[in-house]
Amino acid sequence: MSDLTPCEHQVGGWHNGTQSLVLKDKKEGLVVKPVKLHANPTHDPTFDPSHYTPHTHTNEQELIPVCRNELEFYEFLQTSTDPQDVSLKALLPLYHGSRLITTDEAKVTPHLLLGDLARGMKKPCVADIKMGRSFTYPGKDFTKKINKKYATRDELGYCLSGLRVFDPDTGALVVELRPDACKQLDRSQVFHSLEMFCQRGHPASRHLRDSVVSQLRQIHQWFMSQKKYWVRCSSILVIYDAATLTTTHTDSQVLPDTPVPLTTRHIGSEVLPDAPVTVTTQHSDSKVLPDTPVPLTTKHSASKVITDPPVTLPTQHSSSEVIPEKEACADSVGVKVIPEKEACFDSVGVKVIPEKEACADSVGVKVIPEKDACIDCVSVKVKMIDFAHVLYSFGHRDDNYIFGLEKLVEFFNAPDSESNSE
Numbered sequence: 001m002s003d004l005t006p007c008e009h010q011v012g013g014w015h016n017g018t019q020s021l022v023l024k025d026k027k028e029g030l031v032v033k034p035v036k037l038h039a040n041p042t043h044d045p046t047f048d049p050s051h052y053t054p055h056t057h058t059n060e061q062e063l064i065p066v067c068r069n070e071l072e073f074y075e076f077l078q079t080s081t082d083p084q085d086v087s088l089k090a091l092l093p094l095y096h097g098s099r100l101i102t103t104d105e106a107k108v109t110p111h112l113l114l115g116d117l118a119r120g121m122k123k124p125c126v127a128d129i130k131m132g133r134s135f136t137y138p139g140k141d142f143t144k145k146i147n148k149k150y151a152t153r154d155e156l157g158y159c160l161s162g163l164r165v166f167d168p169d170t171g172a173l174v175v176e177l178r179p180d181a182c183k184q185l186d187r188s189q190v191f192h193s194l195e196m197f198c199q200r201g202h203p204a205s206r207h208l209r210d211s212v213v214s215q216l217r218q219i220h221q222w223f224m225s226q227k228k229y230w231v232r233c234s235s236i237l238v239i240y241d242a243a244t245l246t247t248t249h250t251d252s253q254v255l256p257d258t259p260v261p262l263t264t265r266h267i268g269s270e271v272l273p274d275a276p277v278t279v280t281t282q283h284s285d286s287k288v289l290p291d292t293p294v295p296l297t298t299k300h301s302a303s304k305v306i307t308d309p310p311v312t313l314p315t316q317h318s319s320s321e322v323i324p325e326k327e328a329c330a331d332s333v334g335v336k337v338i339p340e341k342e343a344c345f346d347s348v349g350v351k352v353i354p355e356k357e358a359c360a361d362s363v364g365v366k367v368i369p370e371k372d373a374c375i376d377c378v379s380v381k382v383k384m385i386d387f388a389h390v391l392y393s394f395g396h397r398d399d400n401y402i403f404g405l406e407k408l409v410e411f412f413n414a415p416d417s418e419s420n421s422e
């Protein structure tokens with residue numbers, strides 16, 4: 001039985017003038033992504049890099065793709081014993097193979113099955129940051145109409161290709177940008193959006209940024225140690241759960257009265273039938289961001305809370321009560337109880353977090369002291385995604401990617417109080 005729905009936290013993915021449809025298998029915790037089969041039209045499966053000396057690396061069109069498409073690249077990585085490949089795997093989402101899926105155009109398309117980085121998150125904030133100044137690869141159709149370019153690409157070597165941010169206090173979706181809207185942003189709007197992603201002003205903001213930086217450094221380390229690949233048109237995906245930063249809201253969505261800048265709305269996710277796996281394309285959601293900020297006036301239909309089975313607390317505590325560890329441990333459902341200040345979900349002033357997400361101790365439950373609680377629980381995931389265009393580099397470092405990566409580290413490393421927008 002399959003359990004496919006459109007992936008409601010999809011932000012990037014843009015093909016042939018429209019948003020591509022990434023799906024989610026909630027039961028298995030997978031993202032199910034369509035494969036562009038002939039992503040690299042010049043790929044030659046008989047090519048052997050060990051018997052080849054490149055003439056030059058100055059002509060982009062003479063570069064050689066490693067695989068025909070992303071699926072082949074993931075498959076190749078699974079069996080490679082090359083230490084560079086083995087260490088690359090740790091920087092990517094987990095690969096779970098592929099699956100044939102029939103779309104509404106009655107086309108059967110292979111889909112990649114990847115570990116969902118937002119699994120278990122209630123309010124996943126997502127940033128898709130496309131890396132590199134150059135997005136070219138051999139055989140790319142240069143006759144394609146190029147609309148507007150991303151504002152920061154040339155100068156900074158990265159661009160924002162999709163963003164989704166929840167306000168931790170209200171639980172409201174405050175920013176949603178798809179690739180088409182991202183292209184409308186100017187440089188300072190890009191920074192402003194990324195600052196919102198970092199929850200500027202929130203007590204956990206510094207922790208969030210530091211966590212991103214340390215993971216970006218691991219990616220940087222890999223790029224500095226390898227001279228085998230150039231990775232083109234690839235993104236870094238940053239995801240964390242705003243619900244773990246929550247300080248004052250109830251589970252019902254509260255939308256702000258005041259205008260929120262940089263907001264677009266999108267059509268929500270419908271539940272798709274179980275089997276056969278047939279999906280309907282319905283991401284019509286590519287609202288272009290207007291020049292001036294728009295207020296968030298309509299409730300976002302896609303931002304449904306992912307409900308875990310209800311958890312019953314055996315003992316209710318008033319918000320000010322400190323719960324003795326023994327008593328908390330008696331809780332047989334493996335939950336963590338956080339005092340009211342940090343939390344907010346239920347009526348008795350405590351937040352209940354299922355064990356999986358919690359900073360659980362040895363017996364599966366934990367009472368977290370005020371103030372530290374949420375900050376320690378924020379788990380930020382930073383992974384490389386989108387490997388459709390990996391090229392052989394024949395002993396040359398991937399300076400195109402490295403340049404953007406270092407600029408990105410600079411952004412996240414900046415002091416919280418320092419405006420990156422100027």
Ligand SMILES: Nc1ncnc2c1ncn2[C@@H]1O[C@H](COP(=O)(O)OP(=O)(O)OP(=O)(O)O)[C@@H](O)[C@H]1O
Pocket residue numbers: 007009010011012013014015020022031033093114115116117118126128162233235237385386388
């Ligand atoms: N492993 C994952 N976990 C969670 N979300 C993911 C994962 N992989 C992809 N996504 C979501 O899907 C979106 C599109 O992914 P990706 O960039 O790989 O697609 P694409 O169609 O190849 O993009 P492009 O148009 O840049 O070629 C991401 O922005 C992200 O929101």
Ligand SMILES: O=P(O)(O)O[C@@H]1[C@H](O)[C@H](O)[C@@H](OP(=O)(O)O)[C@H](OP(=O)(O)O)[C@H]1O
Pocket residue numbers: 013014015016017036039135140144161179180233388389
């Ligand atoms: O940068 P954006 O705006 O997200 O644009 C898309 C992105 O660059 C993809 O990598 C590209 O697919 P390829 O990698 O196959 O070139 C796609 O081309 P497409 O529209 O022809 O699929 C673009 O639309």
